[in-house]
Amino acid sequence: MGLAGRSVIRVDDFSPAEIQHVLNVADDMHGRLGERLDLLAGRILATAFFEPSTRTRLSFESAMQRLGGGVIGFADPTTSSAAKGETLADTARIIESYADLIVMRHPLEGSSKVAADYARKPIVNAGDGGHQHPTQTLTDLFTMQRERGTISGLHIGLCGDLRFGRTVHSLLGALRHYDVKVTCIAPNSLQLPERYRPDTLNLDTTERLEPVLAELDVLYVTRIQRERFPDASEYEKVKGVYVIDAELLERSKEELLVMHPLPRVDEIAYNVDPDRRAAYFGQAAYGVPVRMALLALLLGAVSSDGVPPPEEVAVVVEHEPRCPNPDCANHREKYTVPQMLVEGETRRKCGYCEMELTV
Ligand code: NCD
Numbered sequence: 001m002g003l004a005g006r007s008v009i010r011v012d013d014f015s016p017a018e019i020q021h022v023l024n025v026a027d028d029m030h031g032r033l034g035e036r037l038d039l040l041a042g043r044i045l046a047t048a049f050f051e052p053s054t055r056t057r058l059s060f061e062s063a064m065q066r067l068g069g070g071v072i073g074f075a076d077p078t079t080s081s082a083a084k085g086e087t088l089a090d091t092a093r094i095i096e097s098y099a100d101l102i103v104m105r106h107p108l109e110g111s112s113k114v115a116a117d118y119a120r121k122p123i124v125n126a127g128d129g130g131h132q133h134p135t136q137t138l139t140d141l142f143t144m145q146r147e148r149g150t151i152s153g154l155h156i157g158l159c160g161d162l163r164f165g166r167t168v169h170s171l172l173g174a175l176r177h178y179d180v181k182v183t184c185i186a187p188n189s190l191q192l193p194e195r196y197r198p199d200t201l202n203l204d205t206t207e208r209l210e211p212v213l214a215e216l217d218v219l220y221v222t223r224i225q226r227e228r229f230p231d232a233s234e235y236e237k238v239k240g241v242y243v244i245d246a247e248l249l250e251r252s253k254e255e256l257l258v259m260h261p262l263p264r265v266d267e268i269a270y271n272v273d274p275d276r277r278a279a280y281f282g283q284a285a286y287g288v289p290v291r292m293a294l295l296a297l298l299l300g301a302v303s304s305d306g307v308p309p310p311e312e313v314a315v316v317v318e319h320e321p322r323c324p325n326p327d328c329a330n331h332r333e334k335y336t337v338p339q340m341l342v343e344g345e346t347r348r349k350c351g352y353c354e355m356e357l358t359v
Pocket of ligand 1: 261
């Protein structure tokens with residue numbers, strides 16, 4: 001069956017071979033951007049965006065239209081029935097009767113999983129709170145591969161808000177499949193939560209960018225995620241901690257790639273834009289061929305037969321307690337059934353938001 005008909009909720013939903021297959025198909029799509037393609041003629045994509053977006057939604061819509069398909073959706077949840085109190089499960093079941101695939105962004109962690117549990121059509125997570133953003137990761141990997149020719153061997157610095165930055169959480173989930181070195185550069189209060197740190201990855205942490213900058217092949221900068229701070233004064237303490245400017249870049253490798261999922265606030269100065277190391281606008285543009293590839297594969301218009309899927313891992317799941325994380329979909333949507341993955345006697349991991357707890 002391959003990728004056809006599957007949902008994409010976390011980056012772990014792909015095997016390493018499947019990730020590479022998506023990137024290969026994206027390469028092909030990239031070379032055909034000027035052509036008229038009818039691969040998805042007659043198919044409909046729905047974009048359900050409950051949080052702001054420019055790149056993700058428009059690149060998905062552009063991708064679908066470039067493949068000959070149609071698009072419906074909303075970008076302002078106050079105009080959808082969620083504003084009347086409709087549950088995620090109901091919204092998903094209604095939208096799937098109007099479309100062949102749903103791309104969803106929502107502030108709750110695990111929200112896409114809820115949609116996928118109730119809908120039969122593929123759901124693609126375009127960002128679920130501070131949890132994951134797997135299609136951004138495909139775009140990030142594609143950027144590295146095209147601009148550097150390889151991902152393995154790179155020393156990648158992740159800089160900024162590693163606590164709430166969902167693009168970083170997904171990226172790390174994919175980087176564990178490559179032979180890379182990762183340095184997490186963040187103030188202590190914004191360092192990477194333990195649950196997003198793959199134990200097989202060569203990873204270290206620091207608060208200071210300057211001492212490591214000269215060693216990096218990729219500097220992946222993120223915005224401090226103001227909207228996810230429980231307390232505004234905490235944001236005030238860390239805003240503007242890192243500013244990458246032309247002067248700082250003089251201390252980096254000539255062939256450094258400066259990446260950013262965008263939008264930027266003030267963490268990359270405008271005087272970096274003309275520098276050949278600035279890869280972020282190209283990275284945003286790569287979102288179109290990557291999402292073309294993903295849509296074509298999930299809707300079965302391009303084959304993924306024979307590509308090995310993720311290994312099945314046997315897990316024991318308990319249906320209590322409800323997840324205590326207030327930003328988790330299981331906590332907030334009361335009809336959802338807790339899915340606690342059992343990790344030893346007292347350790348549990350929420351199947352929606354991945355938060356670990358002791359019972
Ligand atoms: C990111 C997101 O929404 O997580 N944007 C994107 O999709 N390119 C990054 C961000 O909002 O900071």
